[in-house]
Amino acid sequence: MNKPDSQTYPLPWWAAGILLGLVQILAVSLSQSLDISPQFIFTNTKILNSYAPGYIEKHPFMHNEEYENADHGWWLGIGIVTGACVAAFYLGIWKVRAVSDLWQQNHNTPIVVRLIAGFFGGFLILIGAGITYGGVSANFITGFSRLSLAAVPFTIAMFVSGMLIAYLVYPVTAPKNNQEK
Secondary structure (H helix, E strand, C coil): CCCCCHCCCCCCHHHHHHHHHHHHHHHHHHHCCCCCCHHHHHHHHHHCCCCCCHHHHHHHHHCCCHHHCCCCHHHHHHHHHHHHHHHHHHHHHCCCCCCHHHHHHHHHCCCCHHHHHHHHHHHHHHHHHHHCCCCCCHHHHHHHHCCCCCCCHHHHHHHHHHHHHHHHCCCCCCCCHCCCC
């Protein structure tokens, strides 16, 4: 299945970007935060409560009203996945694969190497989020949309480092079938 060209998308990139920004403004005004991280903490502490109730009784998040009322986090995650699936089906680019085409083209390694690289990449993101006392999504999505002084340099640094890492990990970006043309 070939990747669609820019003519097959329902909106031009700039219109989709404006629309996404407006949706973000609406979402932040309705929920005050677009962070899914508290949901993981809250869900894990609920599960852990059945195994170690004494620990959970002393856990600071279990008695924090913000985390008690953080039910919207899972809906954000479910909405992101659902929206991505609907868009992929609509554009006809849905493809089940274990390793991305770009990873295979640049590294030609087994899936285990890709999974290990993904695990350590995620681990580094979580360490960075822990150092900044926040989550990546909260700093980037909610903080930047509110023009938080801490979120603006964080977002710029995140994009610059992301582009550098993408350049180092994926130096070859043209799909093989387009290189032959």
